[in-house]
Amino acid sequence: MPRLTRYLPHVILTLGACVMLLPFYWMVLTAIRAPAEIFNISLWPIPETFSAGRNFAKVGERVPMGRFMLNGVIVCGGILLVQVLTAVPAAYALAKLKFPGRNLMLALVIAALCVPMQALALPLFVGLAKAHLLNTYFALMAPFFLSVFAIFLFRQSFRSYPDEIIEAARLDGFSEMEICWGLVLRASLPALAAFAIFSVVAHWNDLYWPLIVVRDTALAPPPLGMLYFSDAESGADYGALMAGATLVTAPMVICFLLARRQFIAGITMTGVK
């Protein structure tokens, strides 16, 4: 009986983990074995012929997967850059500088935190359409240039920076910019890392906004490209389809495996107010 209670948690966790990981296992398995073998559905099949090359090559023939990935990198990189450039000074001003309207701005930031992007999509789409900016990288990135979440997170983190050091740095002739980026942000690098991961994962995986503003295959980020591919491939070639899914999912999964601690710290930071 004591032995049972000792091993029971492991047994339950193992069964649960099998369910959680089954899709990944089946995806990679199907991506590397010959298409004819998908009719072999025992749960632990050993691939008889490795057809990874054929399956991944098929993806390249059907859709420009490399282009999709490049678009994902451009869009995520552009968004993150502008988010950090605008949020860090604003968070510094909210945390450490006094100016009229500061409380109003903070209230607006907190209110904006509650508004999901999907609620703003329609007017933003109409605005971009009127400006003839649909089907551009700019349209893919623009709604995310401001991250109120980043402002909030950085403000919380900057507030704990000692005022005495800022005063001393001012007296030593440091410019406010140098204090903001060189001293205060440097002390909040964990928050920056957590936010960067959060932002990149969210925008790499986003489907809603790209689906709305992009009709041109050459501009599609990975999730939209994957949707094009699965619509075109409806049920015919599962080997190629799973190879495509593997390619789209791999970058974020690899990032997570490499930076597990930062990922988990980032999630935890969102929950702690």
Place this chain on the structure above:
Amino acid sequence: MSVIDPPLPRTSAVPMSRRTRRMMWRGFLFAAPAMGLLLAIYIIPVLVLAGFSVTDYQLGALSWGFTGFDNFARAFSDPVFLRALGNTALYAALVIPLGVGLALGVALLVHGRKRSRALWEVAYFLPVTSTLVAMATVWQFLLHPSLGPVNAAFRALGLDPVAFLADPHLLIPTMALMGIWQVLGFNMVLFLAGLTAIPKDLLEAARLDGAKSPLDRFLTVTWPMLGPTTMFVLVTTSISAFKVFEQVAVLTKGRQGSETLLYAIYLEGFEYAETGYASALTLIFLALVLIVSIGQTFKLDRKVHY
């Protein structure tokens, strides 16, 4: 401005010295880019959205008129929208309790492990980082009536195969299954952080006070102490459940009566260019999200704590 000036205390009321004025300008300049974007991305769009919702504006149309609350009246007599609302409610009713409850269970089990903790974290968290569009395609294959391993396992156990993606009654529960699969690891990590924050001596004290069984200790110490975490997890899970979209886009495109709230808005606003009507639907969606998140803000203030 000499070197011997003492640092100004935060509350000092210096009447607009050059120094404070400079400080004020810096504050403005530092906040200006973000403020401009806040105006362009949040404030103006919300106002425009509210404006659209009382018109019959269609993107590209040359003329449009004021229609008052007709769009809202139309929404609540539109069978498609009502079905989308019902589907989203069913989806949320499955994802919220299971996505939160299972995550709490897994977190409690993982919390007790010392050496294998990292392994479990990776296994349960992996779906959170994966691209749902791609993984929904994988799930579609897993649940395939004849080629998928899930139905193969059912047949091997002597059960009837389940038509997860053909039976209209099972479409939303199948999408909820994928939603739970993806949100579980996220919630587990939040619960683990909450569990780590509970002081060990509190559990020890409860044990000495007669809470002998782990269940007693859970009910008297762990569960009340997890209050704020549970509240936060419930709110984030509800909001992400209201936003269900990817599964519909991949699996059905809203066919067979499987539209969800956001998918119905997407169709009206971006496929049929019914801008005015879609704006009214968006406001209803926004109201639902705000009710849940504002509830959380108040609850957090009162601190669900002991």
